[in-house]
Amino acid sequence: MALQFLQLVISGFAQGCIYGLIALGFVLIYKATETVNFAQGDLMMLGGFFGLSCMVVLGLPFWAAFAATLVVMLLFGMLMERALLRPLLGQPAFTVVMLTIGIGYLARGLVTMIPGWGTETHALDIPYKDVVLRLGAGSDALVLSMEHLVIIVITTLLIAVLYLFFRYTKLGIAMQATSENQLAAFYMGIPVRSINMLIWGISAAVSACAGLLLAPITFVHVNMGYIGLKAFPAAVVGGFGSIPGALVGGLIIGIVESLAGYYLPEGIKDIAAYILVLLVLMAQPSGLFGVKLRKRV
C-alpha cells in the first residue's frame, strides 16, 4: 500500500516536472513582460516535432537532436517576439493574449500541413526507452521507469543552470532588473527590448525541452500542446510571478493528479488540477510563492 503510494507519487512527480517546465515558460514571460503566452503548449509541440525531424531526417542521435532543438527553439522564440509581439509593446495584456492564442492556432494548423509531421502520432526513438529500474527485491520492488527518471534529472539540471544564470551572470541580473521594473531598468542602460526578446527565446527553449522529455510518454502529435493548459493551474498554484513557485506548483498538480487518478472516482483525474486552482484562487489568489505588492500612497 505504502509502496503503491510511493509509486504514484514518483510518476506524479515526473509528470509534475513537465507541468513545472511549461509553467516556468509562462512565468519567465509573465515576469518580464506581464503577458501570458497561451502558445506555450504549442511551442512545446513544435519543439517535439523539431526534435523528431532532427532524428529522422538528419539522423542525429537523441542528445544531439535535443541540443539542436533547444538552440533552434531559442532562435524561434526570439524571432516570434521580434516579428509579432514587439509591435504590440505597450498594448493591454488582453491584446497580447489574443495574439498568442492566434499564434497557437496557426502553429497547430500549419504543423498538420507539413509533410512528415501531419496529424499522425510519432514515436521518438530514444536511447532509454523501456528501461526500468528496480529498487528492492521480489514483488514489492519499487519500479522506476527510466523515462520518469530522465525527466526528473534533466528538470533539476535545467533549473540549476537557470538559477545560476539568473543569479550570477550579468545578463541574468539584467533580466531580473527588467522584470522588476522595466522603466528603471531602461534608465540604468539595460536594453529592455533585447532582453525581452531573449526571455521569449529562453521560454521557448524551456518548453521545447519539456516537449522532448514528454515525447517518450505521450508521443509527438499536434495536440500534445494541450498539456500546456494544465500548466496554467500549476503556475497559479505556485504564484504566477515566481520561478520556484512554478516548479513547486507543477509538482503539486502532477502529484495530486496522479493520486486522484488512483484513489478518486473516474473522471476526477482530468479536472483535479482545475478544482485545485479554483480553491487556490478563492483562498489565496497570490498562490504559494506569490508576492503581494501594494502601492504606497
Next chain:
Amino acid sequence: MRFLFRTRYQQDLRLFKHSGQVFWYGLLTLALLAAPWLFPDYFVSQLVFVLIYSIIGLGLMLLIGYTGQVSMGHAAFLAMGAYSEAYLQKLGWPFLLSLPSAALIAGVTGVVVGLPALRVKGMYLAIATMALGFIVEEGVTRADNITGGNSGITLGSLQVVGIAIDSEAALFYLSLLILALCIIGVMNLLRSPTGRAFVAIRDSEISAQSMGIQLARYKTIAFALSAALAGVAGALYAHKLRFLSPEQFTFLQSIELLIMIVIGGLGSIHGAIFGAAFWILVQQAIVTAKDWLPPEIGQQTGLQPTIFGIFLVATVLFEPMGIYGRWLKIRLFFELFPFYRKGMFKRQKSYLKSERIK
C-alpha cells in the same frame, strides 16, 4: 457628412439616432425577413447559426467588450443552456417556459463563475473561468442520467405556442425574433446606469470604485447576464442541432467564441454580429474552396485553424477594433472625403501598465 442637431432631449433616448439608420436597418430587416424565400434551405440553415452565434457573441461582448472581464469558459454556459432546454423539454415544459428557465440556469451558473471574479482579475480570471469550463465539461459527461453522457441526447420536435417549428425557415424566424429582442435589451441596458457602470469598470476599476460603483455587484450582474444570453443561445443551439454531446462544448469552443468577437470588433454590438457572420462565412468559404483547391491543400485538416489563426493574428496586429473598426474607418473615409487622415484612429501607445501593483 451628417450633422446631428439635438433639439429635444428625447433624441438622446432614441434607439435610432437619425433617419439614415432607420432606413438601413429597416432594409436589413426586410432582407432578413425575405431570406427564407430567396435562398435555399442550406443557406438559411447557416443563417440560423449566424443568429445563434450572434446571441452568444452579444453576451460575450457584454462581458469582455463592455465590462472588461475575460471569460475563457463560455462554452460552459452554452452547455448549461442547451442541456437545460433538452432536459426541460423532455419533462414536457413548453418552450416559452423552458427558454427563460434555460437562461436562468445558465445565469445562475454565471453567478457562480463570477464569484472568483470578485477576488481576482486579468489573467487569473481567465484561468479561473477556463478551469470552470473544464469542470462543467467533465460534469456534463458524468451526469449521464440528465445529459446522456458521451452517447449524447436527442431533442424532440419544437412547438412554440402551438406553432410547430419544423423547418429551417421557422427556426430562422424564431432565432431572428429572439436575437432582435436580445439586441434591443442589450442596447437599452448599455444606456442605463448598469450599462454605464459596466463601461466604467472596464475603463478603470479604481475610478469606477471611486464613483461609488460596487464592483462586486456589477461584475456579478455582468457575468449573470452574459451567461444568461449564452443560455438562450444554447437553447436555440440545442434545437438547431437536435443532438447534444459533450464534445460540442469544449475549451476550444470557448476560445473560438473569443476569437469570433475579437475579429468582429471588441466594444461594439455590431462587432458581435459581424464576428458571428464572419465566422460562419469563412467556415463555409473553406468548405466550398476545398473542392477546387488542389487536394494537397484542400484536403488538409489544418486548413481551418490556420486560416482563423492568420485572421486573428492579423486582426490583433493591424486592426485592433476588428471588422467593425474597419467599417468605421471606411465610412469615415467617404464621409470626410477628401480630408481623411491616416492617423485618425491611431492606437495610443502607453508605457507598460502594471497589473501587479494595484
